[in-house]
Amino acid sequence: MPHSASSLPKLPKSHRATGRVTLSDVARAAGVSPSTVSRALRGERAVDPALIERVQAVSAKLGYVPDPAARALASQRSNHVAILIPLLSNALFVDLLDAAQKTLRAAGYQTLMGVTHYDASEEEQLLREQLLHRPAGLLVTGLDHNPATRQLMHSSQVPCVHLMDLPVGGISDAPYCVGFHQTEAGAAMTRHLLAQGRQRIAFAAAQLDPRVMQRLYGWRSAVQAAGVYAPTLEFLNPAPSSLALGALMFEQIMQQRPAVDAIFFCNDDLAQGALMAALRLGIQVPAQVAIAGFNDLTGSDQMLPPLTTVRTPRAHIGEAAAQMLLTLMRGDTPAAPQLDLGFDILQRQST
Amino acid sequence: MPHSASSLPKLPKSHRATGRVTLSDVARAAGVSPSTVSRALRGERAVDPALIERVQAVSAKLGYVPDPAARALASQRSNHVAILIPLLSNALFVDLLDAAQKTLRAAGYQTLMGVTHYDASEEEQLLREQLLHRPAGLLVTGLDHNPATRQLMHSSQVPCVHLMDLPVGGISDAPYCVGFHQTEAGAAMTRHLLAQGRQRIAFAAAQLDPRVMQRLYGWRSAVQAAGVYAPTLEFLNPAPSSLALGALMFEQIMQQRPAVDAIFFCNDDLAQGALMAALRLGIQVPAQVAIAGFNDLTGSDQMLPPLTTVRTPRAHIGEAAAQMLLTLMRGDTPAAPQLDLGFDILQRQST
DNA sequence: CTGAAAGCGCTTACAG
DNA sequence: CTGAAAGCGCTTACAG
Numbered sequence: 001m002p003h004s005a006s007s008l009p010k011l012p013k014s015h016r017a018t019g020r021v022t023l024s025d026v027a028r029a030a031g032v033s034p035s036t037v038s039r040a041l042r043g044e045r046a047v048d049p050a051l052i053e054r055v056q057a058v059s060a061k062l063g064y065v066p067d068p069a070a071r072a073l074a075s076q077r078s079n080h081v082a083i084l085i086p087l088l089s090n091a092l093f094v095d096l097l098d099a100a101q102k103t104l105r106a107a108g109y110q111t112l113m114g115v116t117h118y119d120a121s122e123e124e125q126l127l128r129e130q131l132l133h134r135p136a137g138l139l140v141t142g143l144d145h146n147p148a149t150r151q152l153m154h155s156s157q158v159p160c161v162h163l164m165d166l167p168v169g170g171i172s173d174a175p176y177c178v179g180f181h182q183t184e185a186g187a188a189m190t191r192h193l194l195a196q197g198r199q200r201i202a203f204a205a206a207q208l209d210p211r212v213m214q215r216l217y218g219w220r221s222a223v224q225a226a227g228v229y230a231p232t233l234e235f236l237n238p239a240p241s242s243l244a245l246g247a248l249m250f251e252q253i254m255q256q257r258p259a260v261d262a263i264f265f266c267n268d269d270l271a272q273g274a275l276m277a278a279l280r281l282g283i284q285v286p287a288q289v290a291i292a293g294f295n296d297l298t299g300s301d302q303m304l305p306p307l308t309t310v311r312t313p314r315a316h317i318g319e320a321a322a323q324m325l326l327t328l329m330r331g332d333t334p335a336a337p338q339l340d341l342g343f344d345i346l347q348r349q350s351t
Numbered sequence: 352m353p354h355s356a357s358s359l360p361k362l363p364k365s366h367r368a369t370g371r372v373t374l375s376d377v378a379r380a381a382g383v384s385p386s387t388v389s390r391a392l393r394g395e396r397a398v399d400p401a402l403i404e405r406v407q408a409v410s411a412k413l414g415y416v417p418d419p420a421a422r423a424l425a426s427q428r429s430n431h432v433a434i435l436i437p438l439l440s441n442a443l444f445v446d447l448l449d450a451a452q453k454t455l456r457a458a459g460y461q462t463l464m465g466v467t468h469y470d471a472s473e474e475e476q477l478l479r480e481q482l483l484h485r486p487a488g489l490l491v492t493g494l495d496h497n498p499a500t501r502q503l504m505h506s507s508q509v510p511c512v513h514l515m516d517l518p519v520g521g522i523s524d525a526p527y528c529v530g531f532h533q534t535e536a537g538a539a540m541t542r543h544l545l546a547q548g549r550q551r552i553a554f555a556a557a558q559l560d561p562r563v564m565q566r567l568y569g570w571r572s573a574v575q576a577a578g579v580y581a582p583t584l585e586f587l588n589p590a591p592s593s594l595a596l597g598a599l600m601f602e603q604i605m606q607q608r609p610a611v612d613a614i615f616f617c618n619d620d621l622a623q624g625a626l627m628a629a630l631r632l633g634i635q636v637p638a639q640v641a642i643a644g645f646n647d648l649t650g651s652d653q654m655l656p657p658l659t660t661v662r663t664p665r666a667h668i669g670e671a672a673a674q675m676l677l678t679l680m681r682g683d684t685p686a687a688p689q690l691d692l693g694f695d696i697l698q699r700q701s702t
Numbered sequence: 703c704t705g706a707a708a709g710c711g712c713t714t715a716c717a718g
Numbered sequence: 719c720t721g722a723a724a725g726c727g728c729t730t731a732c733a734g
Contacts, residue, residue: 070424073421073424089445097439110484113462115449132416133420134420243649244652247653279655280655302624
């Protein structure tokens, strides 16, 4: 039979057809019902292996891709994973985001990013908005949230993994989280300085978020244990962390009498600024004063002298947290609810 | 009548009820049809102002929030805006993302971030995935994309604004974009160095993405115009940009004979690394060699000496591009398809 | 200006 | 193991 008008593809019968290849198209072409296609494609058990193969082949041939909106509406679960981080201006959180996002995308999830600016009510509002998208999972920075936020996380039933922090006390009712012990890290670096013979070790911090405060507690416990604690050794500034602020704090601290012989900065950007200020002022590091940082950020190894710091496994945290979330979203139980990824003291030349 | 069983709230009649407050709930409570509620809430014209008010009041009282998935499915448009950036490890793009995301969120849009790693086919794949979510708009870095990507952007009909770059030639068939002229910026800094009496100005670059290459062309045209061009003054390294690489390149360049008297780095991180290397090597900057950077990244003002660089309006670009996209998504036409946000030469002490 | 009806493209009890 | 049917919660021609 020659080509005739009636053999041309029919116009879409619906007045709202979108041109998309749908589940029904696949079903028709494979000679099965839409339900079966749906099950086969999602790898649901209880479907004939032979059918699975046929459906997959037809689906590939037609170039079928499931519609996320339809899927979300029908199943009440999207392929979004919401992630809440405090700031994009801190490389730490960007590394976390980058790693998590990479892992999640490889598993077919879209990352929905929310920036809280360390503001509990902004965090709450952000979470509310993200929950509207029925995320399949939640990644949130830290363990400190206001009651409404905690309530939202809980009542939404969405699997959730916390980043960076680990609960201090017992494991009772503990949430899923991957990170390291901030307090221990703070104490470890302080002990390292003590072991190097430093006696008047200042702790200098900005931003003062919960993790910074934990490092402070770690420092306190270590200097107290060594009997060299003094309240005047604490320099706490709530302003955002930056090289410029580090330089400023360094100058102030160096005017302190009796003089300090070491400064432990809560973040590398502050320490880098201090190192630059020392160069400008002609203050010898570490001869006159030792300087230590935290996080091993970009550039710390290039300082003069290179910065002694705490290497934190942030990329690893982002990836492992995403993996744990993937496990939870699959309905499985992670090996352990808490994952401690530890930290390293990176001895370079500034101490 | 006393409380009786029959006055208790009825169980949901559907076997799949979600407990969510829906459009129909609002319609019922307001005594109008769902269609009217839908129109009233979206501010569609052609609905009685009195009704709008009533519907809004009822909606607020019931705490109704539209379901994004249902809305996306029915309207074929989500409230997502997809953004494509090359890297998260370059502060430049993070600033772009931060600004755009902030502006978009304030207008009710969710940002879907995609990281291309400067890989054209990864970009294409990412765009494909994002398009599945039927984004309301698209923000993409640069103007260089492979044919398939361009085709996708075009055939999807999704409003799109390009970031950072501006088309070089005429305005013919030009896409929407906000940025500045990279080539001009490269030339301007070079002329600045020439005006300071420098004669052998090297251009040192890493990553070699299209924008870096444009700066190179700007440098070339300026040194050629001054009659001081030499191919041996070009130091191009495709590796990712970093302080460490900058230090390395600096050492190599300083071994060059005849000696250079200035180095223009295509990005501040390279220049910062060079400055640190100069300190280590005891090379006087700018006495022996001038060093200039690009972008005015964090820390450049804290270097020793502070780094002369080109200040680029990246946060402004992110915000303005988002605004332009908002205009397009509204169905309006931006004042001009291209927005040139310019740049500044920031003379500090390294030149 | 308003409403009834159909439809967006899936998933999921339910029945077999 | 498979299918018919209902439903997820909206929007949008169409008719009035």
